[in-house]
Amino acid sequence: MSALVLKSILSPQEVSAILVSARGKLVADDRAGQTASIFGGLQRRKHRLALPGTDPEGDGVARLTADAASRSFLFQAATYPQAHSRPRLCCYGPGMEYRDHLDVPLIGKTQLRTDVSVTISLVDADDYDGGDLVIDSDGFEARWKGNAGDCILYPSDSIHRVEPVTRGERSVVIFWVQSLVRDRAKRQILFDLASGFDPLDSTSHVSPEAASMRRCHSSLLRMWART
């Protein structure tokens, strides 16, 4: 599964609720240099603000975001989430950035496997200059700046960066998904199959073709999902 953009996954009300809850509570989330770990000497040159993991407002951010992801058919069809990290609010003001890096494969106490990286924008693209999310897949760079509520999903094994913000603030919510379907080529096939035939919509009248494709989709899911 390559990168996928989903428009308006959060409603304007949810976006403003998240922004209001975090107002005045962001602290520096910086790192400059190399950190030794099981994953080798990680280069982490980041300079941004984030809601501290201990802040109780973080629960509301996480809940609103998780609810939005679970009600989005396309989000589900693209990721097949088995678990996800706690969604977290980050903010890049002028001069802030996160240079090229790779997300580590396992995170947190539960050793969540990062299969899909998720970024949801809380501001419009016009609200800030710079701050593009640049995803580099083997030399091809994809740039993304979403509007408030928009979401981008990309495989967590892509090198990516947030370019320096030159005006305004780039506020986003980020989290990682561990997928029931680990292989991204398989996720792409499931997504392509689902995109024409909503396999979760069993209520309305369906054509024989849609019924047949739903059966294929669920057969593949049984074949591939590791629960």
Add this chain to the structure above:
Amino acid sequence: MPAIVIRKVLTDELLQVIRSTIASGPLVPGAQPVSGDASKVQPSLQLDQRSEASQKATELLVAGCRENSTFIAATWAEAMMTPVFCRQEPGMTYGNPIDGAFIGAPPNQLRFDVAVTISLVDGASYDGGELVIDPAGVPRRWKGAAGDCIIYPADTPHRMEPVTKGVQEVALLWIQSTVRDPAQRRILFDIKETLDTLDAQADRATSVEALRRAYFNLIRMWA
């Protein structure tokens, strides 16, 4: 993967040529039925596989099948055994010519993934002689019109019932498939059928191309 039935996999013209080729013989006793007193059981007849007629009928039959896109999509045939042209009359008992998963010795070994029965005469022209496929204790009986075929995974238990009146003529085929797993073959078949239906529609949606990409990628993964 349940059985797939294809109507008229062979055209009437081709059928006629195949049948007259078979009629030029020679017919020899087929495989010995497993059950019963061997001295009393008369096996069904089959076209001698070493005969010229068998060679010609095989070429015609295989060419006919290869022209049928539904047949191709249902089997993903990469190699097939010489077909058995089988004739069963009242009093005869059909013996399964295939025992095991392979024929031949390496490197000329063939794996039987798919079994095909093609009806060479109209099912209404004889009594009995149903093909009974019993994948899981739920037997399914089949008798085709002339030119129809039924395709099922080669490991499915099945039997041919005795003919009580008239003459049954069938061609039996065993195929090694590019896609070994029956569940995978079924998925490819279903997507292909759906694509054909959608492609034939005048106002086809752009999502058809997403479906086609899924189909192509599954072929890349499995073939």
